[in-house]
Amino acid sequence: MRDVAIVGAASTPFGRSQWSLLKLMAEASHAAMTQARLGDRRIDAVCVANMGSARNNRQAGLASALVDRLNLFPAAAETVENGPASGASAVKVGFQAVASGMSDLVLVCGGERMREVNNLEATEFVSYLSHRYAEYPYGVTLPALAGMFARLFMAKHGVTAEHLAMVAMKNHANALLNPNAHIKMELSLEGILHSPHALMNNPFVADPLRFFDCCPVSDGAAAVLLAPAEMTSDLTDRPVRIAGIGQATDTQAVHERPDPTELTAVRIASQRAFEMAGLEPKDISLAELHDAFTILEIAQSEEVGFFKRGKGHIALAKGETQIGGRLPINTSGGLKAKGHPVGATGVSQIAELVFQLRGEAGKRQVKDPRHGFALNFGGFGNSVVATILSRGF
Amino acid sequence: MIDELEAMLRPPALEMAPYPPKFITLASGEVMVVRQASIDEVDTLLEVIDPLKHLHRDFYDIVSARLYSELLGWKVHRVRNEYCLVGVIDGVLAGIVNGRMFDERHGISYHTLALKRGLRVGAHLFAAKMEHHIEYLGEDEVWIVAESPIGHRRWMIEYPLATKFEIQHELGGAPSWVLTRETYFKAKPRLVVGTRPVPQDLLATSRPIKKPDLRTMLVQVEDTLEARL
Amino acid sequence: MPATVNAAKCKSCGALSYPMHFLCPKCGAREFEPEPIEGEGELLTHTRAYALALDYEQRYLTLGIVQMDSGIRVTGQLAIDEPRMGMRVRATVGTVRVTGGSEISGLIFVPA
Numbered sequence: 001m002r003d004v005a006i007v008g009a010a011s012t013p014f015g016r017s018q019w020s021l022l023k024l025m026a027e028a029s030h031a032a033m034t035q036a037r038l039g040d041r042r043i044d045a046v047c048v049a050n051m052g053s054a055r056n057n058r059q060a061g062l063a064s065a066l067v068d069r070l071n072l073f074p075a076a077a078e079t080v081e082n083g084p085a086s087g088a089s090a091v092k093v094g095f096q097a098v099a100s101g102m103s104d105l106v107l108v109c110g111g112e113r114m115r116e117v118n119n120l121e122a123t124e125f126v127s128y129l130s131h132r133y134a135e136y137p138y139g140v141t142l143p144a145l146a147g148m149f150a151r152l153f154m155a156k157h158g159v160t161a162e163h164l165a166m167v168a169m170k171n172h173a174n175a176l177l178n179p180n181a182h183i184k185m186e187l188s189l190e191g192i193l194h195s196p197h198a199l200m201n202n203p204f205v206a207d208p209l210r211f212f213d214c215c216p217v218s219d220g221a222a223a224v225l226l227a228p229a230e231m232t233s234d235l236t237d238r239p240v241r242i243a244g245i246g247q248a249t250d251t252q253a254v255h256e257r258p259d260p261t262e263l264t265a266v267r268i269a270s271q272r273a274f275e276m277a278g279l280e281p282k283d284i285s286l287a288e289l290h291d292a293f294t295i296l297e298i299a300q301s302e303e304v305g306f307f308k309r310g311k312g313h314i315a316l317a318k319g320e321t322q323i324g325g326r327l328p329i330n331t332s333g334g335l336k337a338k339g340h341p342v343g344a345t346g347v348s349q350i351a352e353l354v355f356q357l358r359g360e361a362g363k364r365q366v367k368d369p370r371h372g373f374a375l376n377f378g379g380f381g382n383s384v385v386a387t388i389l390s391r392g393f
Numbered sequence: 394m395i396d397e398l399e400a401m402l403r404p405p406a407l408e409m410a411p412y413p414p415k416f417i418t419l420a421s422g423e424v425m426v427v428r429q430a431s432i433d434e435v436d437t438l439l440e441v442i443d444p445l446k447h448l449h450r451d452f453y454d455i456v457s458a459r460l461y462s463e464l465l466g467w468k469v470h471r472v473r474n475e476y477c478l479v480g481v482i483d484g485v486l487a488g489i490v491n492g493r494m495f496d497e498r499h500g501i502s503y504h505t506l507a508l509k510r511g512l513r514v515g516a517h518l519f520a521a522k523m524e525h526h527i528e529y530l531g532e533d534e535v536w537i538v539a540e541s542p543i544g545h546r547r548w549m550i551e552y553p554l555a556t557k558f559e560i561q562h563e564l565g566g567a568p569s570w571v572l573t574r575e576t577y578f579k580a581k582p583r584l585v586v587g588t589r590p591v592p593q594d595l596l597a598t599s600r601p602i603k604k605p606d607l608r609t610m611l612v613q614v615e616d617t618l619e620a621r622l
Numbered sequence: 623m624p625a626t627v628n629a630a631k632c633k634s635c636g637a638l639s640y641p642m643h644f645l646c647p648k649c650g651a652r653e654f655e656p657e658p659i660e661g662e663g664e665l666l667t668h669t670r671a672y673a674l675a676l677d678y679e680q681r682y683l684t685l686g687i688v689q690m691d692s693g694i695r696v697t698g699q700l701a702i703d704e705p706r707m708g709m710r711v712r713a714t715v716g717t718v719r720v721t722g723g724s725e726i727s728g729l730i731f732v733p734a
C-alpha cells in the first residue's frame with residue numbers, strides 16, 4: 001500500500017446558498033485543486049459524497065456531472081452515498097484508489113444543498129436514514145433518535161442540560177472564528193437555559209434536546225485532493241498524511257443495540273483508525289467530532305477513547321475541549337455551528353484538520369498540532385468512519 | 394388642520410389601548426425591547442423594509458411589499474385602527490409586526506417581519522402581537538393567515554389555531570385561521586414571554602430606532618456566499 | 623387491515639427478532655414465523671418530538687423504545703401524557719401515520 005497525502009483542501013461557506021449544488025461543489029473542488037502545483041498533471045478520478053441530490057436537487061449522477069463542470073474528462077467518476085458519513089467514506093474510497101496504485105490524483109468532493117427544499121421536506125429527507133419499517137412509519141426523525149439517546153445517556157452518566165449547553169456555546173464561539181461557518185452567533189447560558197425567556201428562545205425539538213442542541217440544515221461543499229506520497233514534494237510544501245482510517249457499521253434500528261447508550265461502531269471505527277496509524281488517543285492534537293446533536297460530542301469523545309466512559313462531560317466542563325485546552329474539539333464550530341450539509345460534512349471535517357495541521361486556521365489555530373482526528377457518523381451511528389491525519393511525512 | 398374632504402377620506406378610528414413595552418433576553422444574551430412604534434417612526438421603518446421587497450426568499454418580498462403599504466397607509470390615515478410593534482436590540486431594529494382592530498371584538502393580524510435571523514425574533518414578536526390583541530386591545534379573537542409553509546407550522550400548528558374559513562381575511566387568498574381568547578391563554582405560558590416594566594434607561598435605548606445593516610443581518614447569506622471564494 | 627405488528631421467530635432456533643433481518647441474527651437460518659408483538663413491557667427511553675417530518679399535522683409526537691417482556695425491543699409511539707423511564711406499558715396497534723391518504727398501522731403504547 002502506498003502512503004497517501006492530502007495536497008489541497010477547501011470549503012465553501014456553509015449556510016443558505018444561492019449557488020446550485022454543482023456550483024458549490026465546483027468552487028470547493030477548484031479551490032482545492034489550485035492549491036497543488038499540478039502543472040499539466042491530470043486528475044485521475046473524482047469521488048463525490050452526497051446523500052440526496054436526486055431527491056432534493058433533481059440531479060443524479062453527480063460525480064460525472066462534476067467532472068463535466070470542471071472539464072476533468074476523462075477522469076473516472078463515482079458518487080458515494082453513505083448517509084451523513086458519505087464525506088469520510090468518499091475520502092476513504094479515494095484513499096484506497098491512491099494507496100492501491102490504481103490512481104494517482106484523486107479529487108474528493110462532498111456537497112449537499114438541503115435548503116433547496118423547505119424545512120419539512122428536509123426533516124423528512126433526513127428521516128429516511130431511519131429503519132424503513134421499524135422506525136420511519138412512526139414519525140421517527142434524527143432529532144427524535146437523538147432525544148431518546150440523550151435521555152438514556154444523561155440519566156446514566158449524570159450529564160445535565162448545562163453540559164449540553166456548554167457544547168453549543170463552545171462550538172458557536174469557535175464558529176465565530178471560522179469565516180465559512182453557517183451560524184455566527186454567540187450563545188449565552190442565560191439566554192438559552194436560565195432566563196425566564198429561555199423556553200421560547202430555545203424550545204424543545206426532541207426533549208431533552210432543544211433547538212440549540214441541534215445542528216442547522218445547511219448548504220455547502222468541501223473538497224480535498226489526494227496524491228501518492230512520492231508525488232507530494234512536487235505538489236505542495238505542506239503535505240498532510242492520511243495516517244489511519246477505520247470504519248464500522250451498527251444495527252439500523254437503534255432499539256436493537258444491546259446497550260442503546262453505546263455507540264459501538266464509533267468505538268470500533270476509532271480503534272481501527274488508531275491501529276492503522278500506530279497512534280493512541282493521547283497523541284491526538286485536535287478532533288472534529290460529529291456533533292449533529294450536542295449530546296453526541298460528549299458521547300463520541302468517550303467512545304473514541306479521548307475520555308473515560310462517563311467522563312466526557314467533565315472534561316468539557318473543565319474547558320479541556322476548548323481551543324487552547326488539552327484536546328480542542330470542533331475548532332471549526334462543528335456541525336452545530338459550522339453547519340451540516342450532510343454529504344459535505346465528512347470532507348469538511350477532514351479539511352478543517354488539514355487547515356489546522358498546515359497552520360492555516362487563522363484565529364482558531366491550535367498551537368503546533370501534529371495529529372488530527374475526525375469522526376463522521378451516519379444515520380444514528382449506523383455507519384461510522386474515523387480518519388486520522390498527520391502533519392508532513 | 395384637516396379639511397372636510399380629508400376628514401371623509403380618513404377612516405374613523407377606535408380608541409386603542411397602548412401596548413406596554415416589555416423586554417426579552419434572547420439566546421445570545423442580547424436584550425430585545427418590544428414596544429409600540431409611533432407614526433413618526435414609520436419613515437424609518439419604510440426605509441428598512443424597502444429593499445427587502447426584492448428579496449425573493451422565504452416570502453420576504455411579498456411580506457415586505459405588503460407591510461410597506463400597510464405602514465404607509467397607517468401614516469397617511471388610510472388604514473383603520475392599525476398598530477405596529479417593533480423589536481429593538483441595542484437601539485437597532487430587529488423585527489416588525491403589525492395588525493389592526495377590525496372591531497372591538499375581532500382583531501386582524503397582518504405581518505411579521507424578522508430582520509435579525511436565528512434568534513426567534515419573529516416568534517417573539519408574533520406572540521407579542523397576539524398578547525396585544527387579546528390582553529390590551531381586549532379582543533375575543535384574532536384572524537390570521539400564513540403566507541409560507543413554515544409560517545403555517547409556526548403559527549397554525551404551534552399555538553394551535555382553529556380554522557375560520559367562513560370569514561375572508563383582509564390579506565385575501567388563503568382561508569382564515571383564528572386565535573381565540575381561550576387558545577391564547579392556553580398557549581401563553583409556553584409562547585408568550587417578556588418582562589415588564591422596562592427600566593427607563595433600557596427603554597430609552599430603543600428610540601430613535603437605528604436602521605440595521607442588512608448586509609450583516611439578513612441578506613448576508615446570499616451576498617457573502619458569492620463574494621467570499 | 624392487519625391489526626398486528628409482528629416480530630420474526632426463527633423456525634430453527636426460536637430466537638425473536640424485530641425488525642426482521644434476512645437471516646436469523648442468532649443462527650443464520652432463513653425461515654421465520656410471525657409472532658405478534660403484544661402484551662406488556664418496560665419503557666426504556668422516550669422523547670417528545672416537535673420537528674416532525676411530512677404527514678404530521680400535530681404539534682408533537684411522543685416516541686419511545688420499549689423492552690417487551692417477550693424479550694424483544696421495539697420503537698413505537700406513546701399515547702402517554704407523562705411518560706417516565708422504567709414505567710410499565712402495554713402494546714396496542716393503531717394508525718401511526720397517514721401517507722397520501724393511506725393509513726399505516728403500528729405500535730402505540732399505553733400505560734399498563
Ligand SMILES: CC(C)(COP(=O)(O)OP(=O)(O)OC[C@H]1O[C@@H](n2cnc3c(N)ncnc32)[C@H](O)[C@@H]1OP(=O)(O)O)[C@@H](O)C(=O)NCCC(=O)NCCS
Binds near residue numbers: 212512
Ligand atoms: C433544529 C431545527 C429543527 C430548526 O429548524 P427551524 O426551526 O425550521 O429553523 P429555520 O430553518 O427556520 O432557521 C431560522 C434561522 O435559525 C438559525 N438556526 C436554524 N437552526 C439552527 C440551529 N440548529 N442552531 C442554531 N441556529 C439555527 C439559522 O440562522 C436560520 O437562518 P438561515 O435560514 O438563514 O440559516 C432544524 O435545524 C433541524 O431539524 N436540525 C437537525 C437536522 C438534522 O437532523 N440533520 C441530520 C443529522 S445526522
Ligand SMILES: [Zn+2]
Binds near residue numbers: 632637
Ligand atoms: Zn435462529
